[in-house]
Structures are given as structure tokens and as C-alpha cells.
Amino acid sequence: MMTRWRRRRGQSLVEMALVTPIIVFFLFGITDIGRGYYQYTVLTEAVREGARYAAVQWSNNGAGSNSKLDPAPFASVQGQIQYVAKTAGLTIVNNGTNMTVVYLDGTDANLTQCAHWDFATGAIVQDNGYALTHPRTGDLVKVHAEYIFRPIVPILSQITGAAFTLKSDAEVRVE
Numbered sequence: 001m002m003t004r005w006r007r008r009r010g011q012s013l014v015e016m017a018l019v020t021p022i023i024v025f026f027l028f029g030i031t032d033i034g035r036g037y038y039q040y041t042v043l044t045e046a047v048r049e050g051a052r053y054a055a056v057q058w059s060n061n062g063a064g065s066n067s068k069l070d071p072a073p074f075a076s077v078q079g080q081i082q083y084v085a086k087t088a089g090l091t092i093v094n095n096g097t098n099m100t101v102v103y104l105d106g107t108d109a110n111l112t113q114c115a116h117w118d119f120a121t122g123a124i125v126q127d128n129g130y131a132l133t134h135p136r137t138g139d140l141v142k143v144h145a146e147y148i149f150r151p152i153v154p155i156l157s158q159i160t161g162a163a164f165t166l167k168s169d170a171e172v173r174v175e
Contacts, residue, residue: 028153036149036164039090043147044168046084046092051143051170053080054101058135058174066101066117066124070094077101077117081145092147095119100144103135106173114139135174142171 054077057065065077070093072078078094085092092098096119103115103124114134118125126134135141149164 025153025155032151032153035152036166039088039147039149040166040168042085042088042090043092043145043166044170046081046090047143047145047168047170049084050077050081050099050101050145051141051172053077054141054143055172055174058141066122068094068119068122077143081143085147090147092145098146102142102144103174104140104142104171105130105134106138106140111140137174139174140171141174142169144169 054065057075057077067073067076067078069078071082072094074080074083078099081099082092082094101117102113104111105114113127114130115124115126117123124135126132145168147166149166150162151160151164
């Protein structure tokens with residue numbers, strides 16, 4: 001009778017040893033997915049703040065509301081994005097690809113791009129033959145930002161790839 005109980009105790013130990021890594025992987029995987037969702041939510045809020053700032057503080061030369069510095073000053077679209085992101089531990093690089101600011105003609109039904117913030121020159125550049133009066137009140141400003149999310153769980157990052165690019169856009173009417 002005693003040997004039968006010892007065998008069962010050993011069987012339970014083997015089963016636990018087989019199941020524990022799977023349970024731990026799922027728990028860390030769920031935590032990583034939660035981290036990714038949290039960082040995406042923060043990125044979305046940061047882009048909304050940047051778009052709101054661009055709509056309220058816009059200027060035709062772009063010098064008053066945009067910055068090509070990294071980190072950008074607080075009183076700029078890029079600075080607003082970086083500030084909100086930094087409060088949650090995200091670092092968004094200010095360059096021509098990670099952050100963009102585009103102005104769309106608000107009177108056009110197709111929302112044609114009338115201007116954009118040119119990172120290289122540090123100025124607002126008119127597009128599609130629009131006059132220097134654009135952007136103007138009533139146009140839309142579209143702000144875009146990207147952030148690289150890296151999973152913590154090694155197995156998860158090997159299965160899905162080393163990193164994900166989280167992207168967010170926001171459009172606000174220029175006041």
C-alpha cells in the first residue's frame with residue numbers, strides 16, 4: 001500500500017514539472033500583451049495631445065509650433081508628444097519618420113494635403129500647388145507618431161519577431 005502512494009506522489013511531481021513552464025509562459029505572455037496595449041494607449045494619447053497643440057498653436061512658418069530638436073522643447077508639437085510619452089516611460093525619437101505633421105485642406109471634400117512640416121528644413125512646406133496662406137483656420141492637422149515595442153518574454157519575441165512598430169494618428173481642426 002505504501003509503494004502505491006509513493007508512485008502517485010512522483011506522478012504528481014512529474015505532471016507539475018511538465019505543466020509549470022506552460023503556465024508561466026502564458027502568464028508572462030499575457031503580461032507582455034498588456035504592456036504592449038498600455039504603450040499603444042499612451043502613444044495614442046500623446047499623439048492626440050500633439051495634434052491638439054498643433055491645432056491651437058499653428059503658424060504658417062511652423063517655427064512656433066514644431067521643432068526638429070531631440071528632445072523637443074515642451075512648447076512644440078513634438079515636445080508635447082514626447083512629454084506625454086515620457087510620463088509613461090516611452091521614448092519617442094523626434095525625426096522625420098517617427099513623428100510627422102501634415103495639414104489637410106478642410107474645404108476640400110477629399111481632404112487633399114495642403115502642407116506638411118518638413119523636418120529637414122524646419123518649416124511648413126506647401127504641397128499640391130497650395131498658396132502660402134495654408135494651413136489656415138478650418139484646415140485639418142494630422143499628427144502621426146511611431147514607437148518600437150519590444151516584448152520582454154524571450155520566447156514570445158522569438159515567435160513573433162524581435163519588435164513591433166506601434167503607430168498612431170490623430171486629426172484635429174485648426175482653430
